[in-house]
Amino acid sequence: LTPPIKGTRKVTRLALLTAIALTIFMVEAQIPAVFTIPGIKLGLANIVTVWVMFTYGAKDAALVLAARIFLGAVFAGNFSTILYSAGGGFLAWCVLWGMSKVLGRKQMWLASPVSGVFHNLGQLAVAAAVMETTVVFAYLPWLLIAGVCAGLFTGFCAQFLSDRLEKIEM
Amino acid sequence: LNKGAKLILAALVLAVAASGAWIVLGDRNADDPRVIVEVDGEVYCAYDMDEVDGIIPISTPNGGENRLYVQDDLVFMDSANCPDKLCVKQGVIRDSTVPIVCLPNKVVVRIEGRDSGLDASN
Numbered sequence: 206l207t208p209p210i211k212g213t214r215k216v217t218r219l220a221l222l223t224a225i226a227l228t229i230f231m232v233e234a235q236i237p238a239v240f241t242i243p244g245i246k247l248g249l250a251n252i253v254t255v256w257v258m259f260t261y262g263a264k265d266a267a268l269v270l271a272a273r274i275f276l277g278a279v280f281a282g283n284f285s286t287i288l289y290s291a292g293g294g295f296l297a298w299c300v301l302w303g304m305s306k307v308l309g310r311k312q313m314w315l316a317s318p319v320s321g322v323f324h325n326l327g328q329l330a331v332a333a334a335v336m337e338t339t340v341v342f343a344y345l346p347w348l349l350i351a352g353v354c355a356g357l358f359t360g361f362c363a364q365f366l367s368d369r370l371e372k373i374e375m
Numbered sequence: 376l377n378k379g380a381k382l383i384l385a386a387l388v389l390a391v392a393a394s395g396a397w398i399v400l401g402d403r404n405a406d407d408p409r410v411i412v413e414v415d416g417e418v419y420c421a422y423d424m425d426e427v428d429g430i431i432p433i434s435t436p437n438g439g440e441n442r443l444y445v446q447d448d449l450v451f452m453d454s455a456n457c458p459d460k461l462c463v464k465q466g467v468i469r470d471s472t473v474p475i476v477c478l479p480n481k482v483v484v485r486i487e488g489r490d491s492g493l494d495a496s497n
Contacts, residue, residue, distance in 0.1 A: 243461045243476060283458055285479050307379040315380055318387055332478060337416025340474050340483050346394035347473070353391050 210261075219261075219269055226253035226273040231280055242344055244289075244328055245351040248359060250277075251317060251324075255301065255363040259313045263302040270294055288335065289328045296327030313367060314360035321356025322349055401472060406488055408470075410450050412443065413483040424448060424486070439480025450486060452477065 210218060230250040238246070250273060258266035274294050278287040297320040304316035325348035332341045376384070410427070412419040414435045422431070424445065430453060433441040441462070444453040449469050452462040455477055462477035474485035 238464065241465045242473065243465060243478070285458055289478075304383070307383070309377075312376070312380050315383055319383060322387075322390065332476070335478065336476070336481050336483060338413055338483055340413070340485055341476055343471075343473050343485075344476075346397045349394045350391055350398075353387055 251359040292331035293324040293328040297324035314364040317360025318356030321352035325352040
């Protein structure tokens with residue numbers, strides 16, 4: 206595809222992607238929740254994570270994701286949720302990494318719902334650990350379906366983005 | 376789609392179908408429902424649904440203050456001093472399908488049938 210980018214060019218590129226992810230994240234946070242089950246959201250910033258994973262690889266995706274989660278908590282002024290974002294994000298990243306080995310660039314849309322499900326699973330696991338109760342897993346079926354739906358949406362966004370970006374220099 | 380992609384797609388469809396079935400077919404309407412409040416994973420208080428009517432105040436060791444409202448067959452979090460108020464926004468629960476969870480204050484409120492309620496309090 207494109208020659209690997211490195212050095213200053215790469216730092217700038219990743220910083221730009223982090224800024225995009227953070228912006229999407231902050232804008233989405235302003236949308237009132239439609240569903241009453243806690244933890245259900247579109248997760249639009251995932252578009253960036255998926256795209257970076259399939260385009261630049263696991264390490265760069267981890268950098269962009271970690272920076273976005275940390276800065277997202279800073280800008281939202283709410284650190285009480287960072288544990289959940291980090292738990293969900295880490296598990297989603299692991300799964301996305303595995304998916305990027307199995308699936309090709311034309312199939313990144315399919316990787317997103319899987320990572321979405323595991324993101325929600327990770328959040329539930331953190332919640333269960335923090336609350337010292339397994340009662341929270343009652344949300345699992347809802348969060349699983351929500352993770353697939355939201356993941357498919359962001360996955361297709363990433364796919365369309367990827368297909369179009371291939372036509373211009375990236 | 377190659378073989379790996381087909382497998383992943385099949386697993387996703389299966390997981391969604393199983394979750395849907397779980398939600399639709401799940402046993403939710405308990406006889407003699409009890410409302411159970413847990414703080415930090417320990418039972419804080421438990422009442423028969425028909426024995427209480429009105430506000431149940433909950434004070435947690437880490438400074439959490441929640442007010443639970445119980446009336447007839449419904450339960451909702453009336454107010455909470457947590458930052459996100461997700462527990463209040465969650466609204467009413469009437470059965471054992473999902474609990475009300477206040478993550479910052481570590482409060483869990485669930486409805487259970489009398490028999491299973493006894494198991495959980497052990």
